[in-house]
Amino acid sequence: MEFYRAHVLVCGGSPCVTLGCKAVREEIERLVKEKRLEREICIIETGCLGACEEGPIVVVYPDGTVYSKVNIDAAREIVNEHLVRGRPVKRLQYKGKLTSVSRTENKSKDYFQTQKRVVLENVGLINPNNIDDYILKDGYKILEETLDHLSPEEVVNTIKRSGLRGRGGAGFPTGTKLGVTARTTADQKYIVCNADEGEPGTYKDRIIMEGDPHKILEGMALCGYAVGATKGYVYIRGEYYQSIATIRTAIEQARELGLLGTNLFDSGFDFDVEIKEGAGSYVCGEETALIQSMEGKRGEATQKPPYPSTSGLWGKPTVVINVETVANIVPILKHGVDWYKSLGTPSSSGTKIFTLSGNVNNRGLIEVPMGIPLREIIYGIGGGISGGRSFKMAQIGGTAGGCLSEAQLDTPLDYENLQTVGSSLGSGAILVVDDSHCIVDVACSMLNFFAHESCGQCTPCREGTSRLLQTFRKLSEFTATKEDLDLAIKLARVMQRTSLCASGQSPIMPLEGIMQNFASEIEAHLNQECPAGVCHKSAHKTLGKEAVING
Amino acid sequence: MNQMTNPAYQIDDNYLDQVEKIAKQHSGRAEDLVLVLHKVQALKNYLPRTALNVVAKGLNVSESHVYGVATYYSMLSTKPRGRHIIRICESAPCHVQKARELIDAMLEHLDIEIGGTTKDGRFTVETTSCLGLCAVAPVVMIDDKVYGNLDRDTLFEVLTKYN
Ligand SMILES: Cc1cc2nc3c(=O)[nH]c(=O)nc-3n(C[C@H](O)[C@H](O)[C@H](O)COP(=O)(O)O)c2cc1C
Ligand code: SF4
Ligand code: FES
Numbered sequence: 001m002e003f004y005r006a007h008v009l010v011c012g013g014s015p016c017v018t019l020g021c022k023a024v025r026e027e028i029e030r031l032v033k034e035k036r037l038e039r040e041i042c043i044i045e046t047g048c049l050g051a052c053e054e055g056p057i058v059v060v061y062p063d064g065t066v067y068s069k070v071n072i073d074a075a076r077e078i079v080n081e082h083l084v085r086g087r088p089v090k091r092l093q094y095k096g097k098l099t100s101v102s103r104t105e106n107k108s109k110d111y112f113q114t115q116k117r118v119v120l121e122n123v124g125l126i127n128p129n130n131i132d133d134y135i136l137k138d139g140y141k142i143l144e145e146t147l148d149h150l151s152p153e154e155v156v157n158t159i160k161r162s163g164l165r166g167r168g169g170a171g172f173p174t175g176t177k178l179g180v181t182a183r184t185t186a187d188q189k190y191i192v193c194n195a196d197e198g199e200p201g202t203y204k205d206r207i208i209m210e211g212d213p214h215k216i217l218e219g220m221a222l223c224g225y226a227v228g229a230t231k232g233y234v235y236i237r238g239e240y241y242q243s244i245a246t247i248r249t250a251i252e253q254a255r256e257l258g259l260l261g262t263n264l265f266d267s268g269f270d271f272d273v274e275i276k277e278g279a280g281s282y283v284c285g286e287e288t289a290l291i292q293s294m295e296g297k298r299g300e301a302t303q304k305p306p307y308p309s310t311s312g313l314w315g316k317p318t319v320v321i322n323v324e325t326v327a328n329i330v331p332i333l334k335h336g337v338d339w340y341k342s343l344g345t346p347s348s349s350g351t352k353i354f355t356l357s358g359n360v361n362n363r364g365l366i367e368v369p370m371g372i373p374l375r376e377i378i379y380g381i382g383g384g385i386s387g388g389r390s391f392k393m394a395q396i397g398g399t400a401g402g403c404l405s406e407a408q409l410d411t412p413l414d415y416e417n418l419q420t421v422g423s424s425l426g427s428g429a430i431l432v433v434d435d436s437h438c439i440v441d442v443a444c445s446m447l448n449f450f451a452h453e454s455c456g457q458c459t460p461c462r463e464g465t466s467r468l469l470q471t472f473r474k475l476s477e478f479t480a481t482k483e484d485l486d487l488a489i490k491l492a493r494v495m496q497r498t499s500l501c502a503s504g505q506s507p508i509m510p511l512e513g514i515m516q517n518f519a520s521e522i523e524a525h526l527n528q529e530c531p532a533g534v535c536h537k538s539a540h541k542t543l544g545k546e547a548v549i550n551g
Numbered sequence: 552m553n554q555m556t557n558p559a560y561q562i563d564d565n566y567l568d569q570v571e572k573i574a575k576q577h578s579g580r581a582e583d584l585v586l587v588l589h590k591v592q593a594l595k596n597y598l599p600r601t602a603l604n605v606v607a608k609g610l611n612v613s614e615s616h617v618y619g620v621a622t623y624y625s626m627l628s629t630k631p632r633g634r635h636i637i638r639i640c641e642s643a644p645c646h647v648q649k650a651r652e653l654i655d656a657m658l659e660h661l662d663i664e665i666g667g668t669t670k671d672g673r674f675t676v677e678t679t680s681c682l683g684l685c686a687v688a689p690v691v692m693i694d695d696k697v698y699g700n701l702d703r704d705t706l707f708e709v710l711t712k713y714n
């Protein structure tokens with residue numbers, strides 16, 4: 001192996017790609033070559049380094065200096081000053097608290113107290129397109145050891161005892177799910193990794209796939225062994241071009257080394273993985289809809305039961321598991337149940353990845369033990385509200401999550417506590433909204449999402465979502481009455497009871513919080529007034545046109 | 552250019568041969584339908600009715616099934632589209648980062664509505680649910696490229712790269 005005096009990590013995660021990290025990396029590579037330093041300095045394109053908003057991010061090791069908002073000029077300066085002369089460029093250094101790096105130097109106190117990287121341990125530190133990097137981090141070792149020493153039942157039991165719950169939104173105990181499929185007899189079973197991530201505000205699965213793809217493949221193989229499945233699929237939404245490319249490369253490299261395919265580690269166990277691409281549909285993320293889509297049909301949800309764990313793809317027992325969930329399997333088997341349970345709270349073990357979006361200073365993703373209070377995330381790691389404004393509302397878990405007010409900021413983020421405030425952990429999205437926004441306007445945006453994404457097969461959801469949007473739009477144009485609103489809430493309750501899948505059942509979740517926590521602001525709109533000064537008669541130009549098209 | 556005279560929208564035997572070739576590679580594999588439609592759409596950026604019929608035959612499924620699938624997914628289009636697809640996200644995380652103002656400015660700049668195609672056939676604008684890039688909102692996706700932390704000026708500059 002070559003010895004380099006410095007390593008330069010350039011973030012290649014999708015958020016950074018949008019900010020031009022590729023040109024930055026090319027410029028650094030060009031300059032390093034020009035100065036004939038390529039044998040001394042190693043440049044690595046990594047997955048997301050966490051501080052997305054401040055991208056492109058560049059990190060120089062061994063000192064662990066993090067640079068943010070690196071443009072071409074800054075890249076030149078970093079090469080000339082830091083790499084050639086050994087003088088870090090203070091002015092360009094990252095000052096926030098989001099990144100996974102800074103492990104050798106300037107470890108801020110906050111960072112240690114709050115962030116805990118388990119699922120993301122390798123993300124940003126390895127080259128996702130090189131399997132050797134993963135193997136150097138003990139990759140595929142757990143698979144080998146498990147195949148050698150553990151029975152499938154032992155794997156299922158370990159996952160059960162770890163208390164791992166699904167990270168895709170529903171929070172169902174993963175061990176229980178694996179157990180059901182393991183117990184069902186069939187000539188073929190499947191593992192389907194759900195990478196259809198489409199929940200607004202959520203981008204964790206993308207970051208895992210693009211930063212540490214082999215952890216997903218190894219986790220899937222372990223699930224396969226646990227339940228007796230030999231075939232796995234990763235269903236990735238069509239818009240995630242980079243995730244698809246990274247997973248594809250990872251599968252090819254794993255096959256080449258015999259880590260996927262037949263007779264893995266001479267154990268007699270076969271497991272291979274294929275990619276299925278989505279084509280743009282939020283509802284396809286629902287597990288039964290996902291299976292329909294994989295079979296080449298419209299991605300519409302089907303009645304449960306039967307659940308996929310007993311009758312899924314082609315009617316065979318199928319484990320549908322979220323990307324983040326499956327990325328927990330290797331760490332659990334590696335470090336053991338006790339260690340895993342020591343993270344988080346008694347009822348919600350482990351860590352959770354949260355993706356921060358909206359009006360916070362540091363937008364990006366973090367991994368923390370379960371049970372951290374929301375306030376600590378927003379004001380600690382998130383750096384508080386941006387633009388000198390103040391906090392108004394936070395929505396946890398995606399569009400189907402509850403809308404929390406200032407008074408609920410001390411809620412610990414875990415499955416149970418969020419339920420008590422009418423929310424759920426969902427996908428781990430945290431949307432922060434500042435006081436310049438109007439709650440009615442934000443509600444319109446959420447309801448527009450539901451109306452836009454309804455697959456249309458059941459009436460309560462298809463018609464109901466449009467009606468709800470219509471009512472709130474009327475409210476924002478000051479033409480709604482109290483009766484309209486009452487009817488809308490009643491309708492949302494009916495939808496909750498009668499819709500086939502959680503998409504149609506969910507609008508009541510944000511609405512209830514909004515009606516309760518922001519009652520006076522809603523009331524004002526009934527009196528032709530928008531306290532935030534956002535709504536006025538005949539607003540919603542864009543949204544209006546869109547609704548016609550989709551309606 | 553008028554849509555009807557634009558060569559990209561014209562259907563000839565050569566094109567249909569290409570479609571048939573794609574369908575043949577997946578012959579009898581109904582489960583590959585979405586993938587086949589992706590591939591066929593890559594030829595002309597949309598799915599003409601005649602192409603759908605060829606696909607139906609190739610995979611041995613009904614035309615109505617193919618049509619149903621083609622019209623279900625938002626990335627697939629049975630209507631002619633521009634040379635580049637601009638995907639915009641207006642979900643709440645983007646919304647509170649002033650995405651709507653940006654979208655409105657862009658629509659005005661391009662003189663189209665959502666779902667429409669520019670007169671020169673350069674762009675079609677479509678909405679999508681969250682693009683998973685909320686940390687750098689507002690964002691747009693043009694074909695397979697993504698752009699974030701946009702404002703009016705940076706977005707308009709990006710648009711000039713496409714023709
Ligand atoms: C409308 C809707 C969309 C969903 N989207 C996703 C998604 O994008 N990714 C995901 O993992 N789960 C999604 N789910 C949840 C899945 O149905 C399923 O519970 C999950 O994939 C199971 O994996 P887990 O137990 O690891 O969470 C969605 C559910 C609904 C109702
Ligand atoms: S609830 Fe809505 S999204 Fe779900 S199946 Fe019914 S119509 Fe489709
Ligand atoms: S909400 Fe727009 S990219 Fe996520």
